[in-house]
Amino acid sequence: MNNLTRKDEILAQAAALFLERGYSAVTMRDLAKKMGIKAASLYNHISSKHEILETLILSVAEKFTEGMNTIVQSKVDPLQKVEAVVDLHIDVTLNNQDALGSLNNDWMHLEGKALLNFEEMRNGYEDNFRKIIHEGISKGVVANRNPEIMLFSVLSTLRTLYLWYPKKGEIDVNTLKTDMRQSLLASIKA
Amino acid sequence: MNNLTRKDEILAQAAALFLERGYSAVTMRDLAKKMGIKAASLYNHISSKHEILETLILSVAEKFTEGMNTIVQSKVDPLQKVEAVVDLHIDVTLNNQDALGSLNNDWMHLEGKALLNFEEMRNGYEDNFRKIIHEGISKGVVANRNPEIMLFSVLSTLRTLYLWYPKKGEIDVNTLKTDMRQSLLASIKA
DNA sequence: ACACTAAACTAACAAACGTTAGTTTTGTAT
DNA sequence: ATACAAAACTAACGTTTGTTAGTTTAGTGT
Secondary structure: OOOOOHHHHHHHHHHHHHHHHOHHHOOHHHHHHHHOOOHHHHHHOOOOHHHHHHHHHHHHHHHHHHHHHHHHHOOOOHHHHHHHHHHHHHHHHHHOHHHHHHHHHOHHHOOHHHHHHHHHHHHHHHHHHHHHHHHHHHOOOEOOOOHHHHHHHHHHHHHHHHHHHHHOOOOOHHHHHHHHHHHHHHOOEO | OOOOOHHHHHHHHHHHHHHHHOHHHOOHHHHHHHHOOOHHHHHHOOOOHHHHHHHHHHHHHHHHHHHHHHHHHOOOOHHHHHHHHHHHHHHHHHHOHHHHHHHHHOHHHOOHHHHHHHHHHHHHHHHHHHHHHHHHHHOOOEOOOOHHHHHHHHHHHHHHHHHHHHHOOOOOHHHHHHHHHHHHHHOOEO
16 A cells, blocks of 8 residues: 555655755756666656656645644634644644755745645635634734734744754654644743 | 945845745846846856855855854843844844845855855854853743754744745834744743 | 956857657566 | 566757856046
8 A cells, every 4th residue: 555656756855855955956867866767767757857846845735735724624712723733734844844845945946837826825824824813812812912923933933843853853743742832822822 | 335346236136036046046147137237247246156155145144143142242131132133133134135045045055165164153153042042041031941942933933034024015123123022032931 | 549447248168957769677467 | 488567778959057268348537
């Protein structure tokens, strides 16, 4: 079942290289060398360099979108929703560490409808998060400060997790979730 | 006095392009077109594409390093030092918005001693910030939570300011400083 | 008018780029 | 052994890349 196809291996190695150097600085020959094959052989499995980028970014973006939609529909109070968002980010980060580099730094190299699709998901995600914050403010459980700054502050931390986590050796996942929930909730609680 | 040399104009336009697309995706012909000249003409003013990147990144890194050194030496309590760091980031961000894109996303394309120099400044900066946090914890003014998570949380927000600020129309600088100090301090206060 | 300098130009280079076409190797099931 | 499919290979393509060398233009002070 859990069989990694050759294409999946290529996507994984590409993600690692893109994280390290950025999409534009990685050549198909670099990727081929990492796979132990010649550049032309890559095209037996993928149709273009661009396709790799699209696949990596959109598949992670979809995970965020789905997760957020579930959270928004859940019937819990706003602070619990924020906690769920923190957990979502930690889970997605741990499972898609490398691809998150492309999502954060190389999305602007998407083209056409892939770019539109990405931007739509990103905006939708932010809007949902924004609604949670506003709901928290009007219910008095979130601090009555500039909501955009709180949104940005929490989101920027969550979005940068993929850079920070690997540097910090062996932090237990549950410890990380607990501490991160505490820290981020503290920054917005009323 | 405040005369912008031709080289300075090139550096400014390059920073804007690097922010938009990343260092590797910007060609010398792109930069030349933005300057309204031919690519070869750029070399009357700069010696290589690489020199542009080094200049942009290291000059901003030096501003952070100098600012942080001043703050560390000041005789105020830890929370006031954190507030000063917030202000430092906002000031540097407003004055070097575009170059911060390169510093954050393209530093890995530095080479040799420029790369070592950058990494040394970056590590020194983080260590100083770390000391402030620890000092705050032992004095009981900073929350007794995982210091690395608090450090990461605050720093990731400050480092991403350059992406967020330009999207948020006309936020008054002093309002921004006040709100940001409040938000970030709230996330670490005891 | 002349000299000087800053800053543009044209033309070209060798290297590296993504990608293609066609061929050979390798492993597996019959 | 034979057939088939997956996945590698070699060779080459047209472009684009950063950069150089040498030349021309425009503005300024004498």
